[in-house]
Amino acid sequence: MRMRKKKWARPELAASPFFVDEPEQLLGKWAGSFRKKQPVYLELGCGKSPFLAEMGLLHPEINFIGIDQSADVLGVARRNISAAYERAGEEVGNILLCAYHIERLPAIMNENDRAARIYINFCNPWQKKKHHKRRLTYPIFLRMYKQLLEDGGEIWFKTDSDGLFEDSLGYFAQEHFALLRKTYDLHAEKEWPENVLTEHEILFSSEGIPIKAAIFRKGND
Ligand SMILES: C[S@@+](CC[C@H](N)C(=O)[O-])C[C@H]1O[C@@H](n2cnc3c(N)ncnc32)[C@H](O)[C@@H]1O
Known part of the structure; x- marks a missing residue:
């Protein structure tokens, strides 16, 4: 189901410390973009991602990357993750989101990621x-x-x-x-x-x- 356009999504994502606006720039360098160097789990087609919000809090020993083609959907994910971490009294240091087509994954991740x-x-x-x-x-x-x-x-x-x-x-x-x-x-x-x-x-x-x-x-x- 296609989601209605959300005018606020892009500006909120652009201002978010855990949204990667130009993921191609991180090719081979994702590990260094997190607060801590630790194992990485990817969620492909993460959607609004209450899943990532909960997993991120359950597993501070893991870095998570959520990828979805839709910035509108990721805008909602950003809000969900921020709200969950705020409730827990934590800062989001182990999740990064990016808007990208999975078909093009090799343009943003390589053998160093x-x-x-x-x-x-x-x-x-x-x-x-x-x-x-x-x-x-x-x-x-x-x-x-x-x-x-x-x-x-x-x-x-x-x-x-x-x-x-x-x-x-x-x-x-x-x-x-x-x-x-x-x-x-x-x-x-x-x-x-x-x-x-x-x-x-x-x-x-x-x-x-x-x-x-x-x-x-x-x-x-
Ligand atoms: C049915 S939803 C599932 C969302 C979430 N994983 C869940 O379980 O609730 C599928 C998601 O995958 C994203 N998606 C579908 N094809 C994609 C692709 N080729 N690249 C990136 N995202 C994709 C859609 O935008 C949508 O948010």
């Missing part, structure tokens, strides 16, 4: 076959993520879509990712390592749709 983990939460399922190649789990994307993941790095994937989930299990296998965990009903799982809810996860589960999830580890090829 390795991530220990990538989250893909509720990406667009692109149901029509002719659009499958736009899926953020499609093999061409997975090959790109492999360049950015540390050895042993992981991708954590959640979706409401049965079709996207089944196809994605195939895409990850094709690209030699090891499947560590999978579930067809995440909220019924007792043993899942950690699950922080995303905006779309709350929406879909309130409609009774089971959440599918999987964790993959980068292979050695």
Whole structure:
């Protein structure tokens, strides 16, 4: 669903210390842009990101980068993150946001910007076959993520879509990712390592749709 234009989003983002206006300038230098040097987790298509706000506070030992193509959506994410940190009496020192198309990730990150983990939460399922190649789990994307993941790095994937989930299990296998965990009903799982809810996860589960999830580890090829 397309979001209505938010006139305040761009100016607020431009004034924010945790929004990166020209991410190309950080190519190879993301680690040095955080307050502390520590492992990096990426969220691709982060949306309004109550997820990042909660994860950032739960894990001060991790630096988070949230990327979304829409500045309007990121304007809301910025407000959500600021409000959560303010409530906790903390400053936002371990999250950076940027507006970018995931297709163009290699223009802003290279082998010096390795991530220990990538989250893909509720990406667009692109149901029509002719659009499958736009899926953020499609093999061409997975090959790109492999360049950015540390050895042993992981991708954590959640979706409401049965079709996207089944196809994605195939895409990850094709690209030699090891499947560590999978579930067809995440909220019924007792043993899942950690699950922080995303905006779309709350929406879909309130409609009774089971959440599918999987964790993959980068292979050695
Ligand atoms: C369905 S929302 C999910 C948001 C959030 N991850 C969640 O779980 O609530 C998908 C988000 O991905 C973003 N997005 C879709 N395709 C993208 C792309 N190719 N590059 C960057 N962002 C993308 C959209 O702007 C949107 O905010």
